[in-house]
């Protein structure tokens with residue numbers, strides 16, 4: 330890029346972007362014309378939500394397990410239109426997926442325009458039944474925007490068959506593409522109304538062979554597109570790590586997360602907060618009681634700092650729910666093994 334910037338960023342841009350988009354399209358079960366790269370899921374959510382033409386009194390729906398940054402986009406958009414943000418409270422701990430489905434559908438009204446549903450919830454690591462929810466929401470006249478920040482590379486995707494209006498997902502998490510690499514998929518009938526979070530040349534600069542949707546998103550001002558160019562290579566590379574390809578990666582990581590959760594719950598003497606069939610490759614579990622009443626003193630909790638500084642363990646601790654309880658979230662990627670969760674359990678017991 331630095332040796333020949335004009336070649337890289339302009340003359341040969343599409344030549345490098347297209348093979349990557351084609352591989353991504355196949356990986357997520359979509360047509361390339363419906364897919365654009367964005368820098369992250371936050372940008373994808375911004376593009377869709379801020380493109381809505383909301384009317385006063387209409388409602389945006391989200392859940393109590395949504396991601397704070399995306400929640401903020403909904404708040405701001407609702408404020409500007411004199412619309413309302415409705416938050417469906419999904420219980421946590423919960424006994425079955427039905428509790429999540431009932432909470433979401435129970436919060437729909439005749440004024441609901443769009444539901445933002447996380448495929449994998451960030452604080453609680455729940456896998457929500459997106460296809461089922463989208464079907465039920467569509468039957469009530471509500472479009473679904475899936476925040477799939479954690480899903481690509483963790484769960485198999487078939488976007489053309491999912492039945493949602495919009496889907497955004499990160500490739501810099503579970504597919505290990507470089508940071509700043511994510512995508513947005515928009516159903517064809519919705520594409521004309523969606524503008525990127527950053528408007529650039531595309532609005533009046535059509536390229537032969539591209540849709541107006543792609544023109545608008547493919548360029549967002551000068552940046553380093555290396556990650557977008559090699560997203561396809563990252564997808565291929567990860568799929569080659571195990572003999573069974575991606576299906577084996579999904580299964581292996583999901584199984585390890587479940588075993589890790591079992592081990593940690595056992596060692597820390599805490600109860601698993603959701604059924605195993607709601608797990609992907611991450612699991613959230615409560616911290617033992619003796620940590621529950623300790624107040625937060627800084628940006629990160631003291632125990633999270635100690636786990637890194639004293640044990641070399643990077644693991645998020647969070648406070649979630651009302652009243653708030655303290656949790657720990659573990660992830661299982663190909664480079665992780667059960668002994669690491671054993672080590673984590675021992676470290677927490679020693680804190």
Ligand SMILES: Cc1ncc(COP(=O)(O)O)c(C=O)c1O
Nearest residue numbers: 369370371396447451476478499
């Ligand atoms: C559910 C969810 N949405 C959005 C994001 C934001 O992702 P990014 O920072 O890549 O935009 C995350 C990040 O963890 C997430 O878990």
